[in-house]
Amino acid sequence: MASFLTALRRLYLSIYNWTIFIGWFQVLFLALKTLKESDHEHVYNAVEKPLLLAQSAAVLEILHGLVGLVRSPISSTLPQIGSRLYLTWGILWSFPEIRTHILVTSLVISWSITEIIRYSFFGMKEAFGFAPSWHLWLRYSTFLVLYPTGISSEVGLIYFALPYIKASNKYCIRMPNKWNFSFDYFYAAILTLGTYVPGSPHMYRYMLGQRKRALSKSKKE
Amino acid sequence: MMGECLRLSSMRIYAKLLKRMKVTVVSRSGREFIKGGLELHDLATVADLQEAIHKRTKKFYPSRQRLTLPVPSGSKVRPVVLSYKKSLKDYCDENQNNITVVFKDLGPQVSYRTLFFFEYLGPLILYPIFYYFPVYKFFGYEGERVIHPVQIYALYYWCFHYFKRIMETFFVHRFSHATSPLSNVFRNCAYYWTFGSYIAYYVNHPLYTPVSDLQMKIGFGFGLVCQLANFYCHIILKNLRSPDGSGGYQIPRGFLFNIVTCANYTTEIYQWLGFNIATQSVAGYVFLVVATSIMTNWALAKHRHLKKLFDGKEGRPKYPHRWVILPPFL
Numbered sequence: 001m002a003s004f005l006t007a008l009r010r011l012y013l014s015i016y017n018w019t020i021f022i023g024w025f026q027v028l029f030l031a032l033k034t035l036k037e038s039d040h041e042h043v044y045n046a047v048e049k050p051l052l053l054a055q056s057a058a059v060l061e062i063l064h065g066l067v068g069l070v071r072s073p074i075s076s077t078l079p080q081i082g083s084r085l086y087l088t089w090g091i092l093w094s095f096p097e098i099r100t101h102i103l104v105t106s107l108v109i110s111w112s113i114t115e116i117i118r119y120s121f122f123g124m125k126e127a128f129g130f131a132p133s134w135h136l137w138l139r140y141s142t143f144l145v146l147y148p149t150g151i152s153s154e155v156g157l158i159y160f161a162l163p164y165i166k167a168s169n170k171y172c173i174r175m176p177n178k179w180n181f182s183f184d185y186f187y188a189a190i191l192t193l194g195t196y197v198p199g200s201p202h203m204y205r206y207m208l209g210q211r212k213r214a215l216s217k218s219k220k221e
Numbered sequence: 222m223m224g225e226c227l228r229l230s231s232m233r234i235y236a237k238l239l240k241r242m243k244v245t246v247v248s249r250s251g252r253e254f255i256k257g258g259l260e261l262h263d264l265a266t267v268a269d270l271q272e273a274i275h276k277r278t279k280k281f282y283p284s285r286q287r288l289t290l291p292v293p294s295g296s297k298v299r300p301v302v303l304s305y306k307k308s309l310k311d312y313c314d315e316n317q318n319n320i321t322v323v324f325k326d327l328g329p330q331v332s333y334r335t336l337f338f339f340e341y342l343g344p345l346i347l348y349p350i351f352y353y354f355p356v357y358k359f360f361g362y363e364g365e366r367v368i369h370p371v372q373i374y375a376l377y378y379w380c381f382h383y384f385k386r387i388m389e390t391f392f393v394h395r396f397s398h399a400t401s402p403l404s405n406v407f408r409n410c411a412y413y414w415t416f417g418s419y420i421a422y423y424v425n426h427p428l429y430t431p432v433s434d435l436q437m438k439i440g441f442g443f444g445l446v447c448q449l450a451n452f453y454c455h456i457i458l459k460n461l462r463s464p465d466g467s468g469g470y471q472i473p474r475g476f477l478f479n480i481v482t483c484a485n486y487t488t489e490i491y492q493w494l495g496f497n498i499a500t501q502s503v504a505g506y507v508f509l510v511v512a513t514s515i516m517t518n519w520a521l522a523k524h525r526h527l528k529k530l531f532d533g534k535e536g537r538p539k540y541p542h543r544w545v546i547l548p549p550f551l
Binding site: 175176177178179180181182 | 423424426428429430500501502503504
């Protein structure tokens with residue numbers, strides 16, 4: 001019974017990882033194709049569908065962590081997925097005016113390369129039981145460049161979207177109301193920008209630690 | 222005859238005093254922390270050792286020191302912490318005249334009273350600022366404010382609560398540890414001051430919507446009863462400890478402690494519930510949820526500790542069957 005469940009888990013995770021891999025591969029492919037054929041302002045429109053799908057599917061990973069299907073602690077997956085979903089739905093999808101910004105291109109390319117490497121890495125391990133050492137190296141080294149480019153794109157896009165957020169009044173709750181509650185999406189966005197100040201070095205340091213662990217472990221083997 | 226016995230025993234004590242013992246102080250990495258170690262007299266206490274370390278190192282005053290007995294490397298056993306009142310001999314091996322202790326720096330410390338005072342002072346001062354000063358003009362709300370009765374009562378209730386807490390800090394609480402790390406000042410003040418401002422902003426808001434008169438009265442009335450009950454719980458807890466703070470756990474008894482282990486937290490939580498019933502704000506309820514979860518964590522730890530300590534074996538009393546913190550849920 002136990003080995004049947006293990007096999008089922010492996011099958012499910014293989015399908016999951018390779019499916020999402022295809023999604024992100026599409027994103028990168030369409031982004032590069034659009035850049036070649038026209039310009040950066042059309043990148044979002046070209047990648048919107050696979051981007052929304054592939055990024056939203058990542059919430060399943062929180063579930064995987066919670067039920068113990070994977071080992072990743074949810075303390076590190078939650079902020080990561082949170083910021084991705086915020087950018088995808090809370091900024092890009094909600095405020096169309098920002099979609100033509102050049103930072104969308106850098107964002108989408110940084111994200112897609114990272115995810116292509118990551119999902120194929122897990123896909124290999126679940127389906128075939130191993131991943132070649134160059135793959136491991138890629139997985140734990142590309143972040144050194146892609147984290148800064150990705151994070152800068154995220155911060156930049158939130159910042160440049162601020163005027164549109166303020167003007168639209170979207171997602172705001174105003175007083176008076178019987179629960180004496182208010183929410184201002186504009187100020188929440190500024191607060192979110194603030195979290196990047198301690199958050200980014202923390203995540204980067206965390207990945208550096210992971211890199212050290214993973215690469216030294218593979219050396220020993 | 223009596224005089225002779227007394228003279229002999231005092232001579233023995235003298236002899237013991239003249240005997241010295243050697244203390245080696247190492248850091249957790251194993252290297253010698255105090256070069257050459259320390260020499261103390263045979264009847265020295267841990268407090269004496271801490272004084273000696275302080276004298277040698279100048280920087281590490283006693284409340285900053287955590288001294289433990291060494292454990293073999295790789296061992297998962299929790300190290301024995303040296304209690305400042307006990308004599309060093311109690312920790313030595315049979316007939317040995319030397320001991321090795323492991324030193325850990327706990328970082329700069331503040332007294333618990335200082336910590337509590339500053340964390341409670343924030344809400345006590347910040348809330349009235351939102352009530353009395355034209356703060357909302359800076360948020361874009363011009364014009365005159367209408368003050369509802371519930372907002373006045375909320376001000377009194379809130380300020381009474383934090384005034385009570387400060388008074389209890391100085392006159393009621395007996396602390397098991399004298400100090401707390403300095404970093405806790407920033408962490409705790411951030412928690413109390415931020416939530417205090419967050420709630421004060423909404424309850425004193427020009428566009429605040431009050432609840433019905435009856436709901437307000439029920440909320441504040443219930444809250445006040447719970448605050449008084451909470452005060453009584455603190456008195457009971459204080460009497461469980463002796464004035465010199467020799468720590469040690471006892472089974473709390475009397476009043477609500479007969480049915481719930483952490484009755485003090487229970488009354489505190491219900492008291493905030495009363496405030497929220499009367500003032501009805503999301504901010505207040507968020508605070509209630511967060512505070513409840515923090516106190517629940519503490520309560521579970523305390524309940525478990527008491528059950529482990531009072532296991533009914535070897536003549537110890539058995540901890541009675543009680544709710545942890547919030548009957549009928551936990």
